[in-house]
Amino acid sequence: MLLEIVLAATAVSLTPDAEIQAAAASLRAALVATRRDIHQHPELGNREVRTGTLVADRLRALGLEVRHPVAKTGVVGILRGARPGRVVAIRADIDALPIQERNEVPYRSENPGVKHACGHDAHTAIALGAAEVLSRLKPRLPGTVVFLFQPAEEGRPEGEEGGAGLMIKEGALDDPKVEAILGLHMDPFLDIGQVGWSIGPIFASSDTFVIEVEGKRTHGAYPHTGLDPIPVAAEIVQALQLVVSRQIDAQNPKVLTIGEIHGGNRFNILADRVTLKGTMRTLDPAVRREIKERVARTIKGVAEAHGTTASLRFVDEGNSPTMNDAALTRALVPALQRVYGKEHVLEVRPQMGAEDFAAFAERVPGLYIKMGIRNEARGITAPIHTEDFDIDEDVLPLGVRAMATLAWDYLIRGR
Numbered sequence: 001m002l003l004e005i006v007l008a009a010t011a012v013s014l015t016p017d018a019e020i021q022a023a024a025a026s027l028r029a030a031l032v033a034t035r036r037d038i039h040q041h042p043e044l045g046n047r048e049v050r051t052g053t054l055v056a057d058r059l060r061a062l063g064l065e066v067r068h069p070v071a072k073t074g075v076v077g078i079l080r081g082a083r084p085g086r087v088v089a090i091r092a093d094i095d096a097l098p099i100q101e102r103n104e105v106p107y108r109s110e111n112p113g114v115k116h117a118c119g120h121d122a123h124t125a126i127a128l129g130a131a132e133v134l135s136r137l138k139p140r141l142p143g144t145v146v147f148l149f150q151p152a153e154e155g156r157p158e159g160e161e162g163g164a165g166l167m168i169k170e171g172a173l174d175d176p177k178v179e180a181i182l183g184l185h186m187d188p189f190l191d192i193g194q195v196g197w198s199i200g201p202i203f204a205s206s207d208t209f210v211i212e213v214e215g216k217r218t219h220g221a222y223p224h225t226g227l228d229p230i231p232v233a234a235e236i237v238q239a240l241q242l243v244v245s246r247q248i249d250a251q252n253p254k255v256l257t258i259g260e261i262h263g264g265n266r267f268n269i270l271a272d273r274v275t276l277k278g279t280m281r282t283l284d285p286a287v288r289r290e291i292k293e294r295v296a297r298t299i300k301g302v303a304e305a306h307g308t309t310a311s312l313r314f315v316d317e318g319n320s321p322t323m324n325d326a327a328l329t330r331a332l333v334p335a336l337q338r339v340y341g342k343e344h345v346l347e348v349r350p351q352m353g354a355e356d357f358a359a360f361a362e363r364v365p366g367l368y369i370k371m372g373i374r375n376e377a378r379g380i381t382a383p384i385h386t387e388d389f390d391i392d393e394d395v396l397p398l399g400v401r402a403m404a405t406l407a408w409d410y411l412i413r414g415r
C-alpha cells in the first residue's frame with residue numbers, strides 16, 4: 001500500500017523523461033518525412049493553406065481538439081491530459097519566405113521563389129511531434145497543452161492582418177486560458193546538440209518606418225527656384241545615425257538601418273520627393289519609445305532647417321522585444337539540461353533580429369529557446385534567410401524531446 005502511494009506520488013511529481021525520449025526517438029523517420037513534406041511545399045504568410053490543413057489533419061488524427069482556421073490559416077490544437085492542472089502553450093510558426101532555394105536536395109522546394117529559409121518547416125514538425133509524444137502519454141499528462149501553429153511570422157501582404165497579433169485577437173490564448181508559452185527557433189550559430197536560452201530579451205523590437213521628404217521640381221541648373229529633397233534626405237540619413245550613436249545610452253543595444261532610398265526622375269531635374277524606408281531595433285521597450293520620438297524630432301528638424309517638410313510613418317505596429325520570463329526560464333532550464341546535457345545548454349546573448357512571439361510573451365510568461373542546427377562537417381552552416389539555408393535534421397527528435405519535456409516540467413512545477 002505504502003509503495004503504491006509512493007509510486008503514485010512519483011508519477012505526478014516527475015516528468016517521464018525516459019518515455020518522452022523513447023517516443024521522440026521512435027518518431028525520427030516520421031519527423032524527417034513531415035519536415036521534408038512541408039519544406040517541399042513552402043507557403044508565404046497568410047497563404048499557408050496546405051500547411052495549415054496538414055497540421056489540422058494530423059492533430060485531429062491524434063485526437064486533439066482542433067480550431068482551424070485561426071488567424072487566416074493557423075491552427076490551435078488542445079491536448080487535455082487525464083489529470084487536471086496548468087495550461088501551457090507550444091508555439092510554432094508555419095510560414096516560408098520569398099527566397100529561391102539553391103540547395104540540390106531531394107526535398108528541394110517545389111514552389112519557385114519560395115523557401116523555408118527560416119526553419120519554420122522544422123518548428124512545425126517539432127510541434128507536431130511534441131503533440132504526438134504527449135498524446136501517447138495523455139493518461140498521465142498533468143494538465144493541458146495548447147499547440148499554436150501561427151501563420152505569417154515573417155510578415156504578411158500589405159493591408160492584411162496576421163501573425164501572432166491576429167492569433168491572440170482570435171482567442172488563441174483563451175479557453176483554455178494559457179498560463180505560460182514556449183517558443184523555439186532553429187539557430188545556425190549553435191551546433192547540433194546545443195540549445196540557447198536567456199533571461200530578459202532574446203530578440204529585439206522591430207519597427208519598420210517610411211520617411212517622405214517633400215521637394216519642388218525644377219531644372220537642376222537653377223536649384224534656387226525649387227526645393228531639392230535629395231541633400232535633405234542625405235542629411236536625414238546622417239542625422240539618424242547620430243540619434244543612435246549620440247542620443248541613446250551606449251549601454252542600450254539599438255540599430256537603425258535605412259535600407260531603401262527612392263527619388264528623382266532625371267539627372268538634371270530636382271526630385272519632387274524622396275522616400276526612405278528602414279528598420280529600428282532595440283532590446284528595451286523604453287528605449288524603443290525613446291528612439292521613435294527622437295527620430296521623429298530629428299527628421300522634422302532637419303527638414304525644417306532647409307525649408308522643406310518630411311513625414312514619418314510606421315508600418316503596422318511593429319514587434320516588441322521578445323522577453324523571456326525570468327522565473328519561467330529558471331524553472332525550466334533544468335529540463336533543457338536533462339535533455340541536452342548540462343554542457344550543451346548555453347546562456348546566449350540576445351540578437352537584434354525580431355520575432356512576433358513577443359506578442360504572446362507580452363501577455364503570458366514566455367520562454368523562447370534557440371536550437372542548434374549547425375554541422376560544419378556536413379556543410380550545414382548557412383545563415384537563416386539565405387538560398388542555402390538548411391538544418392541538421394537530428395534537431396527534429398531532439399527538439400520534440402525538448403518541447404515535450406519543457407511542457408511537462410511546467411505542468412508539474414509552474415514557475
Ligand SMILES: [Zn+2]
Pocket residue numbers: 117118154384385
Ligand atoms: Zn525569419
Ligand SMILES: [Zn+2]
Pocket residue numbers: 118119120153185
Ligand atoms: Zn523564423
